[in-house]
Amino acid sequence: MKACVIVFPASNCDRDMQVALERSISKPVDMVWHRESDLTGYDLVVVPGGFSYGDYLRCGAMAARSPIMAAIKKHADRGGLLLGVCNGFQVLTEAEILPGVLMRNANLKFICKDVELTVERNDTAFTSGYATGQKITTPVADHDGNYFTDDETLKRIEGNGQVAFRYAENPNGSINSIAGVYNERGNVLGLMPHPERLVDSELGGTDGTPMFDALLNYSGKVGA
């Protein structure tokens, strides 16, 4: 398993993600600057949380048009594993790699707290370490985590089993309490909560660990 973390100018969860991945993989994880254009050779690419370009326009809107995005799309198209967390999820929706959009939280505030998620299915590369229906604790830390799609898309992603995680208690107004979604093929996951923040009992929990263990041990074919 060869993994890398994309670094935009104001990514700020890049190191946290690297630490979490390296904990599971036990070998170095590369940091790739957003001006690079080649991701050949990586099995897993992660777009981390942060504020990419300051998020002064829409969150992730500028990052979705940065040089690295063509390579990220290519990686996803050839079936490589792609994970977007928080701002990374926003970037992947802005780039239309994942369906839907992330709007302002319903209370119009930044929300940082532990939330409970339900694992919707465990037959993907990302969730094989969990049980279907399992409740896991993961922190959210965002201002724009309110997931939304039009009715048609919602019907489609629900029907396809593309919903990855749901909030047990909806913190931000997300439609159908959706916290994370897959692409149709199942090799791309985006989610607002931060699994990389709970991989260490000293920090309050380890419910994020099974995701990274599963990803890094994954050797099968992707596809939902």
Next chain:
Amino acid sequence: MSETPNKITAEIVAEHGLSEEEYQLVLEIMGREPNITELGIFSVMWSEHCSYKSSKKWLKTLPTEAPWVICGPGENAGIIDIGDGQAAIFKMESHNHPSYIEPYQGAATGVGGIMRDVFTMGARPIANLNALRFGRPDHPKTRHLVHGVVEGIGGYGNCMGVPTVGGECEFDKSYDGNILVNAMTVGLASTDKIFYSAAAGIGYPVVYVGSKTGRDGIHGATMASTEFTEATEDKRPTVQVGDPFTEKLLLEACLELMATDAIVAIQDMGAAGLTSSSFEMASNGGVGIDMNLDAVPQREENMTAYEMMLSESQERMLMVLHPGKEDMAREIFEKWELDFAIIGKLTEPDESGTGHMVLFHKGEKIADLPIDPLAAASPEYDRPWVPTPARETLKPSEVKAPDNLMAALKTMLGGANGSSRRWIWEQYDHMVMADTVQRPGGDAAVVRVHGTKKALAMSSDVTPRYVFADPVMGGRQAVAESWRNLTATGARPLAITDNMNFGNPQRPEIMGQFVGACEGIADACIALDFPVVSGNVSLYNETNGTGILPTPTIGGVGLLDDVSKTVGVGFGGEGQAIVIIGETAGHLGQSQYLMEIIGRDGLSADDGAPPNVDLALERKNGDFVRAEIISGAASACHDISSGGLLVALAEMAMASNMGATIEDLSGASTPIHAWAFGEDQARYIVTTSDPEEMLERAEKSGVYATLAGTVEGQELTIGTAHSISVAELKDVHENWMPDFMSHPEAH
């Protein structure tokens, strides 16, 4: 001030906040009449904010040394050694006046400024804290200010990716027209990679990096040095606008450059911008600077020299580089899409030994100022002061008992000052960087030193009503409480930063508060080996002649050698014993009980003296508690402060969702309300599974310890007559602030 007057009139001098005597001194130093740019420079350099002219005499009395202090006050921030070649760099600074005028931007740029102070020295910021004080909750502006300040702090810190892990927030009518926003940053550096501001190397390039210079914030330092009046609203344009994205780029670019050997000296452009940064670097290095203002990156057209020198545009730095390193440095800043401009060079001092600041604009020499006389001759005042009259100690019997003890507890926990601050800290990313071991809401935050077993504990503390009643005792108490809060996590307290917020120093009673607080802080720092390594003074916190409560905020930092030993405030487990360390005499003078339940305001002498702080006792009890935590004997710990024993017990219960049965230990001299709510100092509550051994050790150490009860059930019960469910307490405790802020006035 885009037009340049030719003649300096008395009116212009007054507009610049300089007194007649000060202007005479300007004439003496210059040997001629200054032009407007030069006058502007004098005015900001000699403003209270930059010169500390009223406070210097007393700040010098504070203890600043210990074997672990690498750098005390005077630089951008203080530095302490935390072992293994690592240093913690930290400081607290106020942004009070701008935050009142424009709460979002004022608070945001306060956070940005203090982070810059820390990373200028080579540290990566690892935690932010904020001490906030607002006016009374029903003041028409309070909600709006809370809303803006909290959003501004979050907006800046969250984007920077630095966790905001702690702080405090209080409401009092003395802050109605003058809120306090004190921001603290703690950073981490290698001891062999620390950067200072002293320029050196004649002919070396002076480099400007970061954002472009605009017209924002001109005269901010002068604004921060006068009282507020109704007319202050007009000063809105002097509040700077923050851009956390640019600051994040600046942080990463600076740290990348700092990893090389290119930098001789570096200074951030904070208050008084280009003026104070260039003067400080030159003055600390004993050199001069020739500066070409045409090379300064500018955001607006036709800026005058005066505007460029006085602008407080954010996210800018000034550096002196080793010759030959310019291209490499430029490449780094261009990678991060930031401006990089060589705007000058260092010059030799003149025959008299002082360097000169020589400014060129549009090909002309437009200012020539001798640096040393300007810096050294900055006024220092011995302002007249009167001591605060001593108050009598209030006896418990003089304070009315509540009708119902638990109802009183509920009122205190569900009131403006006793309720949970979750509404605030859930708007701050307090977990980013993935090292936050103890999150907000406890005695002190605990943040791991990345990649090690070590952790830093940090806290901000002061009880302004104590300082008002007795500045010396209040100053001591603020330091002692900081020390206690760090101790309660198991950390060894190492040093403090002080943010002195006071009223108008030209009033002798206010100056007396300042002098008294300094004395108290100094006493406590010496007794607890807890020196001051950095700080900031904010005076003139008055509106239309009414001063704030004296508020010397203390930011403390401590070290845990092994983070796995730390304990939190939540009870350690069902069935464990609850032990109270320290003696409870029931001191109710200036207590939270007196304010919230009896309804006094703490301003009159018959509200009593604040609790006595016995520093030797603090040390003895604290050292004992810390040892119990580190040995693993104590499973939880909470210091007893505002609200006393019962409030502390309730906080432990709420944090763990566990109840407790407590013995009623009140007596004839300490009636139950004094026992429950008295604010005697040097006390802690701990839980343990082996109380007998702990009590034995306490006795051997001469520490007063009492077995008070057991963790059990879902109720908090005192004796046989008083009981309340933890859920009921939690409900009022958690709901006050969200309810308060859901009012439409908040927006």
